[in-house]
Amino acid sequence: MNNQAAYAQQQDTSNAVVTVSGLTKAYAGGKTVLQDVALSISPRECLGIVGESGSGKSTLARCILTLDPFDQGELRLDGQSIRGLKRSELKRIRSRLGAVFQHPSAALNPRLTILQSLLEPLDQLKYYVPSFMAGKSSERRDTAEHLLEMVKLPASYLDKFPHQLSGGEKQRVTIARAISTEPDFIVLDEPTASLDVTTQATVLNLLKDLQDELGLAYLFISHDLAAVHFMSDRIMVMKEGSVLEHFPKEALFHSDRHPYTQSLLEVFSTCCLPTEPILL
Structure with a gap:
């Protein structure tokens, strides 16, 4: 068992708002875009996903939001599997989900x-x-x-x-x-990517405040490791549809990080990875 799989199994899924296991998806033509993805998100928690364009982040988000189908695996929302649900039941579950996209x-x-x-x-x-x-x-x-x-x-x-x-x-x-x-849970898919730096800080602080006020769980997706580190409790690194690493954010700078994660870290210095609210 690799490190990320072992860490994923250690997560308590008993009260998770979202649980994904073995999720796999391929497009027509056979190209696999998601391969055996597993994750869980608890109430009031933020899981951050980072990776380059084409790593499968947004496709995973659309599967979790029930906007795209997947080929294998299981998706549970508030403990309920979505497989075989009637349209009315799926509509009720979707009302408990929120989404904020890039544009x-x-x-x-x-x-x-x-x-x-x-x-x-x-x-x-x-x-x-x-x-x-x-x-x-x-x-x-x-x-x-x-x-x-x-x-x-x-x-x-x-x-x-x-x-x-x-x-x-x-x-x-x-x-x-x-x-x-x-909603209990909101997908934030590159919510600040199209904004200038000052506005990015304003939006990130707002999202943090709303999470505290409303008790929200977030899936925060970005190619910006600084934003992911600021927002998240745990970080998942994706590449080519697979999960390379999954760790608490405090472990981001550990020396045993995957070489791909280390290459992402090289873009940033510790001074631009905030852990406190961003001041304007």
């Missing part, structure tokens, strides 16, 4: 106001009132205002369109939308 402009319909975009997930649930609105108001606009407040945007933005917002502001809107249905 907020692509995630927001340019024809919809920010209010309309924020309410899209809630409109799918009809009578659902988020617990953070308990005792306040069941009006959808009030809910949208509260969501903007949670991501530090003014209520006046509700009537704006995406093109009127900066890249960082649009990404905050997608984060607000991701938390609107009170």
Whole structure:
């Protein structure tokens, strides 16, 4: 058994919000894009995945979000296997998942106001009132205002369109939308890659604050090892669809790291791998 498999087996999966075992996927033509991937994520935990483009990170994310099928293995969400689920059951499980992707402009319909975009997930649930609105108001606009407040945007933005917002502001809107249905777990797939350095820091700090406030579990995917180190409790390194290493983030600088991980580390010095909130 290799080190990463041994470490994966040591993780307590009894209360995991996400458990993946033996996940394998190949595209038409036979190219394997995921090979025997295993992971688990507990409540309030962030698992970071780092690797170069084409390593399988985003494909894994789409499989976990039930957006893409996989060929072998098992995916359990809140302890329930997704295999054989009826469409209605799968829809219920999907409401417990959130996602924030790299390009907020692509995630927001340019024809919809920010209010309309924020309410899209809630409109799918009809009578659902988020617990953070308990005792306040069941009006959808009030809910949208509260969501903007949670991501530090003014209520006046509700009537704006995406093109009127900066890249960082649009990404905050997608984060607000991701938390609107009170998910247990959110996939963050390169959420800061398209942003400037200052805005990256703002978004990372916001994500940390929301995790603490709402008790969220994250899968944080990036090619940026500094961001992964800042956000994560554990780090998984992927290459060519396989997991090379899986370790607590405190072990990132250990001398026995895989040569590929060491090559990623060479890009960064310890001064640019923050462990405390990034100050602006």
